[in-house]
Amino acid sequence: MRGEPAGSERVGAAVKAVEARGLVKVYQGARKERVRALDGLNLTIGHGEYLVLLGPSGCGKTTLLRTIAGLEQPTEGEVHIGGHLANGLPPRLRRVAMVFQSYALYPHKTVRHNIEFPLKAEHVPRHMRERKVRWAADLLGIPHLLGRKPRHLSGGERQRVALARALVREPAVFLLDEPLSNLDAKLRATTRDELRRFQQEIGTTTIYVTHDQDEAMGLGDRVAVLDAGRLRQVGTPRDIYDEPADTFVATFVGSPPMNLVSRGDRLVGFRPEHLLPAENVAYDSRVTMPLRIDRIEYLSGDRHVYGSVTRIGLETRVIARLPATVITPLTVGETHEFAVPADRLRFFDAEYGTRTAPVRIGG
Amino acid sequence: MNGVAARTRARELDRQRRWSVVRHVVARAAVYAVAAGAALVCAAPFLWGLVTAFVHDRGGPGASGGPIRTGRAPTAEHVRFLFRSTPFPAFVVNTLIVGSLVAVVTLALALPAAYALARLNRSWGTPARMAILLVYLVPPSLLFLSFSRIVATLGLADSFWALVLVYPTVTVPVSVWLLTGFLKAVPVDIEEQAMVDGHSRLGAFARVVAPLVFPGVVAVVVLAFTLSAGEFAYALTFVWSNARMPVSTGMPARLGNGDPLLWQSMQGGAVFVAVPLAMAANLFLDRFVAGVTPHR
Amino acid sequence: MRGVPARGRPRAGEKARLTDREGFLAWAFLLPSVVYLTALVAAPFCLTVAFAFSDANSAAPSYRFAGLRNFRAIFRDDVFWRALGDTLALTGLSMALVVFFGMILANVLLADFRGKWPVRLLVLLPWTTPVALSAISWRWLLDSAYSPVDPILRDAGVLHGGASLLGRPPLATASVVAVHVWRLTPLAAVILMAGLAAIPRDVGEAARLDGAGFWRRLFGVTIPLTLPVIVVAAVFGAAVTFADMAVVRVLTGGGPGASTQVLPALAYHRGVEDGDMGQGAAIALFLFPLLLAGVIGVLRAVRRPEDANDGEADGEEP
Incomplete structure (x- = not known):
């Protein structure tokens, strides 16, 4: 782990919107063993920031979200919201709004009453409630749905209703738990775009949980990568992709993932799109390696070349992604000289997987 | 050569197709036969009772042949007798009062308990659920002797309040079991959403969870009503005055030993009680099934 | 940084009420049933056991220990x-x-x-x-x-x-x-x-x-x-x-x-x-x-x- 998150200075404001300090959450597992869903986690989120929690399923990202919401009590550590200690406060007093993966619309209430529900809980007077419901419905483009029951709505419409309901409370923080995972692929892309624009419009701090790296990279001001209850890296999507803090981040983010070649006590990493036939890489600062080609896939214009490389380290299976502009003829079975620009190589400790200083590789 | 094989194969397939049609028809016929047979057997005594309740008294036992052969028009005499000259209306009223009170008490006890067992995860949740379920299996006959002493001590002897006190021992365990199933079917998300939306745990339960399990609540009311109307041992032990008896003991004890006229009237009474209860239960049969099914 | 609504922070002044606490609710919800069933099932059951070893009868409701006499009587x-x-x-x-x-x-x-x-x-x-x-x-x-x-x-x-x-x-x-x-x-x-x-x-x-x-x-x-x-x-x-x-x-x-x-x-x-x-x-x-x-x-x-x-x-x- 690389100490403090790289992007934290970007946030700037004195009081953070949300702060997690040394969070530990231990669950009692099925067979009496104890599962550490959160394992000493520190995270700071600035006002108005869009932070995405990214990680494989079971990494603790949902637990973190629920702990911030107050649905779980941390075993150790503190949650601060708007500079106040939130530990021990029930969810209703935390001024957070949450959108569940299932949207959790109240099936027995109409859309209007769903959106109105949090306002009623706060005893907001009726005319105020009506104004706010209308405002939220307009913002999300659902005024025509107000009279319907949730079971008559499509997935996308349900999601909007859930967002509207979260919106009317004017919360300090939005918590979104995989809000796109119940939508089909096409709708997901457009909704992602809308979600982002919507947040920019209202400017509320948002924490967004997902296991989908496209969503994470596309939406987040910053992305926090979690694994096994620990924070692996926090940074801008660019940082996460180009400067992964360790081999977990390097291989979890990116599709296909970063190639890792074992070389002595180091791992040499390079992204598939940087591994190109040698004649396509500038001659002066490159590292070359022979690649024996096993298989070639042709995917939306790109060629994905599967094979094994030698010379720069132990023989390792790697993937090269050749854009359509690379027209070098390649055939399965041949061995071709490939190269990576030297500044695109990343180095990791072979034992701990952490990032290390570059090593000179001849060639 | 191949053509012959293909034709044979086609003929074979045709045969199998016809055969499966026959099998299908037979299966459907069997379903209808069993359904009709079961309905007939289940309703037999009531149908017979209904018929005899409307035929004329044959004038004492000993005459041979069924009552239907008398060839006279149906009469409402027995039914009129039942409602005018017997304590039957009082029995029905008593049963209704006891059933309603038991349903209220059952719900007040069982709904919160079921919620605690279904949602508020405690380490003692599962054992507690088991223990409550097992209470249902403790037979009244094991307890009524002690109860008669307790009831006497409390000054409730010969009063239907004794039944209101005791019947929930039968209804609460089943209802807890049933409601736990219903409550588990309500998505946790919805409840947590209500908590994030500004309600306490109790508020979320009252405003979101309780309305969603309303069908379960009604099912429990029907169940509590049916069970308390059908109970026999306690009613027999605790209540012995005509005016305070429920139907289940009142009819056999006060009417069952009399003359055939009374017997005929009573058949009408049995149908009068049985059909509404069955109709209520039928409305909620699917809910019962849903409630008993283990939910994941 | 964008402005944050003034009311958008936890209302730390308000305390969590009893109705927020799961542990308390669990007990409060279950206890009535448990008390009721204990009083009206467990207790009478014990009473039945006690009666079985006594010569209690409805004429003389006093309790006197009778050992196994009732059991001997019914076995015969x-x-x-x-x-x-x-x-x-x-x-x-x-x-x-x-x-x-x-x-x-x-x-x-x-x-x-x-x-x-x-x-x-x-x-x-x-x-x-x-x-x-x-x-x-x-x-x-x-x-x-x-x-x-x-x-x-x-x-x-x-x-x-x-x-x-x-x-x-x-x-x-x-x-x-x-x-x-x-x-x-x-x-x-x-x-x-x-x-x-x-x-x-x-x-x-x-x-x-x-x-x-x-x-x-x-x-x-x-x-x-x-x-x-x-x-x-x-x-x-x-x-x-x-x-x-x-x-x-x-x-x-x-x-x-x-x-x-x-x-x-x-x-x-x-x-x-x-x-x-x-x-x-x-x-x-x-x-x-x-x-x-x-x-x-x-x-x-x-x-x-x-x-x-x-x-x-x-x-x-x-």
């Missing part, structure tokens, strides 16, 4: 042994038939057919009707001047002379069993319907595609998967039959000649009608070991799927 009593045997035979036979017919009925009630609603209504009648009333109706049907069954049996030569159907020991016992089966089959069918409905649809369809016929599916898939529910249905039914005294009391009154006497009715007879509470309690107590066996059966049947569920839930835990 032929009627008791006959009642015990009858109770067991009655329960066992009834349950076998109830599960068998219940399974058929459950399958039919789950099938699609026209006129389902009236059929279900009629099928539910035996279960929902107060048992004493149905027993009256049965007695009317089987054994009265108006019985249509009586003349048929007489014509068939099964009955002759002055004795009626319920007046002859083997036929009386058969009638009692029949009424129990009639009464409990709908209940068993409803419980079994729940079990059958819970079988994942694709399991049955997979078996169908694998070429399994009806019987193979029944014995290879349906019965093994519903076994826990079958046990529950059987034990619930058994508990009801076993503890029932209404059918016997109304239908045969224990007769002819105590040939259909069952333990609960005997306990009532001795304890309440004869006023010998000690002996009544001692007889009632004999139900307990049998009840316990049933309880263990239910526990084992119900516990297994519960465990499977726990495992699943934990697997999903993030």
